[in-house]
Amino acid sequence: MARTTSNMLPLGTKAPDFNLVNTVDDTLISLDEAKGLNATLVMFICNHCPFVIHVNAQLSQLAKDYVSKGINCIAISSNDVENYPQDGPELMKQHAIDNDYIFPYLYDQTQDIAKAYKAACTPDFYVFDGDLKLVYRGQLDDSRPGNGIDLTGKDIRDTFDNLLKDKPISEEQKPSIGCNIKWK
Known part of the structure; x- marks a missing residue:
């Protein structure tokens, strides 16, 4: 499996807006509609990547743990479905159901x-504050497929907790590692 790291978008960047189809219910969703009151996690995932498969349960649990605290999660798949049909919208819907996602799973065609x-x-993970300014980008935690480190979501959980307590966000942010986005 290829190992590609995050580009590490500059902190303070305003979240780019979008209006994408939620594959779970076929509705159009904008960033403004999906954002959280206190924070928003935007994550780029797909169905077939072993790095995503490794973290799916934690993504589902993370959303459930923080939605009542005004933090929403949004997943986006941008892979080329012509060459990677397993990442197509129909299978995205089933993937979201199978993994108990309570967040939208959007298709970036x-x-x-x-x-x-x-x-x-x-x-690839991006945490934006209540004003949609980037405060964290990088990894979920240190766990990777096969490295034996427990999957906890620590890096993003710490970011969420610090935002909720109005504490500074750690400047030590490690890039995420995973499969490259499958570009057209």
């Missing part, structure tokens, strides 16, 4: 949104 976020890999 043109790949414009991935480019706007400078996303490079799956998974």
Whole structure:
């Protein structure tokens, strides 16, 4: 499996807007509609990447743990479905159901949104504060497929907790590592 790292979008960047189809219910969803009151996690994922498969349960649990605290999660798949049909919208819907996602799983058919976020890999994570300013980008935690480190979501959980307590966000932010986004 290829190992690609995040591009590390500059902190303070305003979240690029979008209006994408939620594959779970076939509705159009904008960033403004999906954002959280206190924070928003935008993550670029896909169905088939072993790095995403490794973290799916934690993504589902993370959303459930923080939605009542005004933090929403949004997943986006930008992969080229012509060459990677397993990442197509129909299978995205089933993937979301199978993994108990309570967040929208959006399809970026043109790949414009991935480019706007400078996303490079799956998974790629971006945490924005209540004003949609980037405060964290990088890894979920140190766990990777096969490295034996427990999957906890620590890096993003710490970011969420610090935002909620109005504490500074750690400047030590490690890039995410995963499969490259499958560009057209």
